[in-house]
Structures are given as structure tokens and as C-alpha cells.
Amino acid sequence: MNFGFSEEQREVQNLARQIFTDLVSPEKLKASDDYAGERFDEALWGKLAEAGLLGVALEEQYAGMGFGFTELALLVEEVGRSIAPAPVIPNLVSGALPVQRFGTDEQKQRLLPGVAEGKLMLTAALMEKHNENPASPRLTTAVAKDGGYSVSGTKLCVPFAHRAERMIVSAKTDNGVIALLVDPKADGVTLNEMKVTTYEPQYEVALKDVSVAAEDVLAGADKGAEVMQWLTEHTTAALCAHQVGVTDCAMRMTASYTAERKQFGVPVATFQAVGHRAANCFIDVECLRLNTYQAVSRLAGGHNATNEVQIAKIWAGDVGHRVSYASQHLHGGMGIDRDYPLWRYCTWMRHNEMMLGSSAKNLAALGKRIAAGEAYCQ
């Protein structure tokens, strides 16, 4: 049992924190508010690539740093802390990691070095209407064709589909679930812009008889569900890590604000009602952090982590919700003033709360596992 960070892990944290501190500012984030500009910072992305961070969890033979999922999750936490306009989760976690884990040598050679160098982007299409389980696609179907597949259906809320070289798409076949690497520019693919709460570029991806060649099949029907489950658990844990960064920053911003803001001649932080609500946030964030680190650590070690990921996501949802409202409230009007930086954090707490299943949904799923005898306390 070790809750400390290794030297390498601290280096990744510090390097990431330094870059985001230098290059992310409220002024820059403002540029993409209300979709005025694309929420993507080319210069920042280039800097992350240059520092090697985009390849932090990729093997050295693919131009990566050769670290693991823990180090990647620590990078994601820093993305959250700064709410940097950098699609690290869709690209590095949902996209590159499954390719590295399950892809063919040719796929890895073709896609991964570009990811590490920041020249190529991947993403994953995880949502369908009323279906947020990527391992069990309902509205996307595929049939075998020319050694590959022909796929049809509609995915929702696909981040950065417009920039992606390939997006991972799961589809139902007569023999089981498959996972494909779909080119968003291929014939039959239509990208329809969506407008969402965070102003992240997201797309409705309509697929109509899209041909996917054999070389772009990530997993056939024998393995597709397993690949998508693996992808989902890693992405969920990454969302939790992002939430750790976002909530921690919002909480500390709130603590600082209440220490400065005076009413009745004293800092409002000196009122017990204020201090105690902030203390509740501290406890909440610590619970989220530890559950997240546990889930990440187990995934990094290749252990079964289904219960731990679900529990971390329950905390990510609850803590995001509670810290968001406590922060807004304790800031008084400043918390919702768009000239003050807090409000953007609130949209990301909401994003992380809802994506890949809310607390209620994960509680229900965990409850089923408990009933089946799969989630006893060890």
C-alpha cells in the first residue's frame, strides 16, 4: 500500500502543471466561450507533444515515454486542475490506449507515433441515444464486407471527431460486438456539430453503410465487447482523475476567495458556517481522490477494477455536484460572474459527473453486482 508518488510520477505532475500554468489562462479560455472559437489550443498541444507528455503512456518504440496508466491519469488530473483546452482523455485514454493494448502491429505503427508527436488525433464514439454503455451498442450495427465491415448507426457527443484520424466505434453484429477504427472523413460518415455545456467540440456522428477495411478492425466479434469494456473502464477512471483536478482547484479557489472577502469587517472564511462547508468539500475531494487513485492503480496493475471504477465514478458524480454548488454559493455572486474564473470549472464538474454514467446509474450497476455476490468488501 503506497499512496506516494514515484520520482517519475512527480516529474510528470510538475512538468504538466508548469505547462498548464504558463499556457492556460482565463483570457485564453474565454476565446472559446459560447463556441466563439474552437476549444483547442494548438500552441499548448504542441508544447505537450514537445515535452513528451502526449506519449506519456505509449511505449518507447512508438515515440512514447514508456510510462503507464498511472502517469497518464496524473497528467489528466492536471488537465482538470487547469481545465486546459486539450483533448487528453478522448485522444490519449479512449483512443490511443486501446490501440496500443489491442491493436495490430501495423495499426500501432500507423497511429501511435503520430499521437505521441501531436500530429495525429484519435477519439472514441462512446454514446448512443439512451445508451451510455459502449460495450453494448444498440443503435449501431455492422455486417461483414470484403474482409472488413460495413457499419451504420448514430453516435452522440463524440469529442473532436472533426480532427480525428480515426475514431473507435463499437457496433453490434450477428456474432457479437466489434470495435472499429472509423475514418471520420470516409464516405457515408456525417459529422453534425453539437453544442454542449462545456463548449467542447462534440459531434453527432451518423454512419450510413460506411466501409471499414480489415486493417481498421480493432477487435472482431470474439473480442469487441472486452475491448470496449476495457476502454470504458479506463476512460471512466480518467474522467474521475479529471474531476479530482477540477474539484480540487474549485475548492481551493473558494477557500482563497473567502479568506480575502470581508463582510462585517472580517474575512467571511472566519464564519464557521463558511469554513465548515469548505471543510465538507475537503473531505469530499479526498474521498474522490483516493477512490480514483485506487481505480487507476488497479487498472495500471492489470487487475480487475470493475467495482473500484464504479465506486470512483459514483464519488466523481456526487463530489462534482456538491463542490460545484458549495463553490458557487461561498463565492456569492462572484461564483457565477463570467468575468471570474470559477464558472467554467462548474461546467466541467457537470461534464465529469454525467459522462459515462451518473452516480445514480453507477449505484444501480453496483447494486446489481452486490446482489450477484460480486462486490463484497474484501
Added chain:
Amino acid sequence: MKVEFTPEQEALRTELRAYFKELMTPELTAECNRDMGEGGGPLWREALLKMGKDGWIGVGWPKELGGKGLSPIEQFIFVEEIMRAGYPFPFLTTESVGPQLAEHGNAWQKANIVPKILSGECLIAIGYSEPGAGTDLARLKTTAVKEGDEWVINGQKMWTSLAHFCDYVWLACRTDQNAEKPHKGISMFLVPTSDPGWSSTPVVTLGGVRTNATYYDNIRVNDDALVGELNKGWKLITGQLNRERLSLVNCGPTQQLFNGVVKWAQETELPEGGKLIDQPWVQMNLAKVRAGVEALKLVCYKQAWAMTEGNLEMADASAAKVYGSEFFIEVYRALGEVMEQMSLVSEHSPQAQEHAARVERLYRTASIITFGGGTNEIQRDIISAAGLWMPRAAR
């Protein structure tokens, strides 16, 4: 970062689980239940002596003091397993006061008290609160006055739990009436309950658990009884409370109760057909407890790890205490709901059901640690000040 047990820690857990399974005979279990889960009975004492003999007290203490020299995290595993087994372990003595004595005690205490704690022969109660000094503990009035070579102790303490079967009270006394600040005039003493000047009266609580008011009438002790330096008792008190806080919120018993209720709900048939555990609301309650207890486990492990590394943060210790104490109450409510009206049927009733009867009692005892061991308001003050650097109002 590796949030999982090492093979050695897993082996220790397996060994302890087997050991306690054998230790907890049905007779001992019955006696512990009768004693409201606080121990003190003859079989309980016998088992404590056996644990001492087998070297299972003070697993985290230094080897030169007779302990096993294992890290706080291994010690925590020990406490978790023993609490899971349902043995009311005297952790105030062994985990909280004991290590303080081993570190700061004088030669007499190290020679006479510390070995007896390790052998299970010596039990110590905590004497801090007084009728007029609770959260504002520094106002305590019990005095120790030097007369020749002796200290003469007079006063009254409240909530001196377990004192009616303990050998000593770890007693906070005022030794300097003129100190510039009240907490700078306090010293710690080990006072024998066998002294004719010592007496106690029971205070029975909502949960049925007995605590005590204790009285100190011209008790005379020499310098052997003084712990640490004169007028430096406050640091020992806060150090002890920091250690106590972690023992208070051990996750072992809750994990055990949760597992028991899950198994029970899986087997329990509903008159209308199907099993209780198939009900969505039952699954929801169980999932909330499961997610909460996982956090408690990790909060506890992180602290045990931090103690091992020597960097336990004040805010983290307080966060664990607040979270655990308030979570327990929600656990008993949620699991009680699952067992419905049976969770109001006491163990003394022939219709009693094991887990439900336990919840019947636990629900009545749960408030104790939200204010005991340093009230949660003060803990939250510590968290906002030490964890978030927020300024505090003057008191």
C-alpha cells in the same frame, strides 16, 4: 503509487483472520455481546492475555519496546481484523495511550506499564472532560499540587469510559494555575484506579453502553506517575487524540456488517415471491453503503500509510474522523432500512435476527463519536484552517 496490499500485508491479514476466528469462541462472542461490545468480562480478559502472549498487542511498536516493529499500516490491518472478528479491542490503551507512553514515558513507566500493556495485563482509561470542560478542554479544573515528593490530585472527570474495569486513568491535571495560557499549565498523570481516593459512578447512555463520572479525592502519587514534562501535557493530549481519531473510524466492523447483510438479503425470501435483494431500493441502499465504506477504507489506509512515512497531516486525520463518524450513522440507517422493522427488534427478544439486532443497538450508539474524540465542529475548523488555509475566528 500502488493502492493495493503487498503480498506480505495480505499474508498478515490472512494469518490474523484465521487467528481471530479461532480466538472468538461462541462463549466469548456471547460475553462480548452481553457487555455491549466494550469488553471487560473474564473471557475477554483471558483472550487479551493470550493475544499478549502470542505477541499480537503492539504490532506497530518498536521491537526494543517489546513490539513487533511493524509499520502503522500493518498495525491498522491488525485492528481492522480484530474489530471484524467482533472482539472489543482496548485500542485506547494499546493504540493510543500505549505508543505515547512508550515514546514519552519515564523510566518507571517504560519498565512497569509499557510491558504490561503489551502483555494485555494493563488497561488505561482516558480522563480529559470535566463537567465544565468539554470541547474547551484547556479550562479543566482537576488539580495536581506538589507536596514534598508527592502530587496530590483532586477533581472530577466526566465520560471516563471503560474506567470501571481499567487499572489506570490517563489523567489531565492543572499543575500551573498562573500559566500565561490555560493549556500551558496542564500535565499528564497515570493515576491508579485502585487508590482509595478514586471512585466512579456509572452513566448509562442511549446505546446502553456504560460510561462513568470519576472522582479524585486527595490521591497521592509520586513523580513516577507524571507522564512527559511538567506543564507540557497539552502536546501529549493532542498527540493521543490524533492517534485515537484513526482507531475510532476503523472500517473493519462496517465491512463485516455489510457483507453479513448482503448474504442475509440474498437468502431472505419475500412472502410475495423472490428474494429481498432483488428489490431495486435494497440494491440502491447497499450500493450507497458499499461506495461509502470503500472511501472510509482508503481514508484509513492513507493515514496509516502517512503515519508510516511520518507525514500524517492534521487535516487528513480530522477528515477521517468526521467522515467516518458521520458515515457510520448513515450506514446503520441504510442497512436498517434494508432489514425493515426487524432492525428495531433487540437482541434480547426471541425473534431477534443477528444483523438486524446489531443495527438496533449500533443505531443507538452511533452519535458518540461525532462529538466524542474531539467534536466534529472542531475537526471541521481544523480542516478549513490546516487543509485549506482559511483564517479562523478568534476564540
